[in-house]
Amino acid sequence: MKEEILQQKLHADDGLQEKLSFIAEYIKTPVALLDVMFNIIVCSENMLTTKATNEVVQKFRQEIQKKLKVLKMDQIIHETFYKNEQKLSCVVAQLQSAQNVIGYLIAIEQNVVLDIQHCKLLRNLGWICKTELLCQQEIVKVEKRYKDQFLYDVLYKNFESKADVIKRGKYWKCDFNKAHYICIIEVDEKLPAMDQEKLLMLVEYEVIQYLQKAYWQVITTILQEQVVVILQVNKEPVISQKEMKRLLENLQIYLNGKMGMHTFSIGIGKFYSSVGDLCRSYQEAKQALSLGKFIQATAKITAFEDLGILKLLSHISVEQLDDYYQETLGALIEYDKLNETNYLEVLKIYFQQNEELGATAERLFIHINTLRNRIKKIEEILEIDLQKTEEKVKAYVACQCSKIVHQGDF
């Protein structure tokens, strides 16, 4: 086929799939356009099933990305990759815009070996795909801005009537007649603003992918450097908090698998059946997330209902909490300092392990009798009896205060 006709066909008004199919037929090799996470956006008609191709491509994702990392803009690779006795011969073009990768074009060799002319053609197709992707991204960005503003209004109850929200929600395929659970996902590490934004967008995308695969109706938005997930549930029967936690645990594992370098924490609000109460659930989820770090430092899932005494302590200023902590456990802190002991640590772990001597001794790598002696000593230093509820609670609350005082910022 003449070069001119090829170019004409490439620049015709057809959709991306037609263009991909036309080139795929010409080079007798299936072609697919992938997003940054190697999920297929569109593929040629001669491609095997999308699911099978997706699996193959995902398998070789890391190897291909490693090769592409060293490439300059608009260069392509023609390589054969091996992994666990499986082989993938392909031509991959990395689609970049202003140093950012926006997608990949891949041609998977099956019976035909592609030559330089084919690679050139694929590069041209890559440019067209890039333009198309950039246009789509711009449309999505504008649409997302409107959607984010709408969801902000829902989460902060900035609306006049429920009927209005339900009506407006339909534009974004959100059924606010149904009940919703709100959970918030946050990256544990503090990253530079640009990286944080990119990562959050990736997390949002993966959350949608995962939950939709599990047949959940989900609405997401990014607000205050957190991914807000609104899960649609039926009012009857209500999904239990246990089930919700299990689902989010699986989601957390999935996210860690996809973005292994980072850890994520999740906060869950209480269940409310009316859209008017979503603002409350959102505030609860945020509180669960920020106070959850006093229970577990990273990768935690905290429900608002699990916060217990922390809910009350959070209302008190750090200075006042520090006063209480020093007042109650001051003698023990002083003793530890003078004698280089760790009785305070023992007391904290004892409470963490629900006062179970066996579990505490195991965590501290000491014999149970040694632990008994240490607890006796703690009681002596603090002049308290840990069998008495009032004194025990006093010490426990002081230990909780110390977590807030020492871990600092909310």
Add this chain to the structure above:
Amino acid sequence: MKQKQLGFLIDLSKCVGCHACEFACKREHQADKVNYRQVIRVEQEHNEWGFLSLGCNHCENPECMRVCKANCYYKRRDGIVLHRYQDCIACKRCVGACPFHAPKINERTHKISKCNFCMERQEQGLQPACVEACVVSAIQMIDLSNPLPDRAKKTMSTYPIVQFTKPSTRFILPAEPICYWKERP
């Protein structure tokens, strides 16, 4: 895109404790007969350290919104937290829950009312009454989505500010006093 969040920047190094902000607020909302803003004397080791003008902090995580059973509170897209008095059942839960005691009981309506960041004035392109009244510009209106001066802090060592609601107020602390005499070793 960062969400707009209006707030206050309180410069303690400038504030002379003249209470002009307090009176301006009272005059602006004279029908309510409520003090939405108060100037507090801040002390450090029994020495006067500065003056702090506090009103509603239009928090990022408004506790008033969480505890209100009648769902009266809402947050506008510019971050201002407002109260719909029509829906208020005067349960006073928000009064106790707010760590800054921003919601007040309105003696006239017997319902809750709170600082609305002089919303009506802002709509006319004016600054809030407290900001405009301050002769030394110790209180300013800021947008937290924009860069702030390096000296702007979230907390103060001398006055406890509860942080879990993420108040939208920042503080510029007074400089440490300079000692002009030589202290004995």
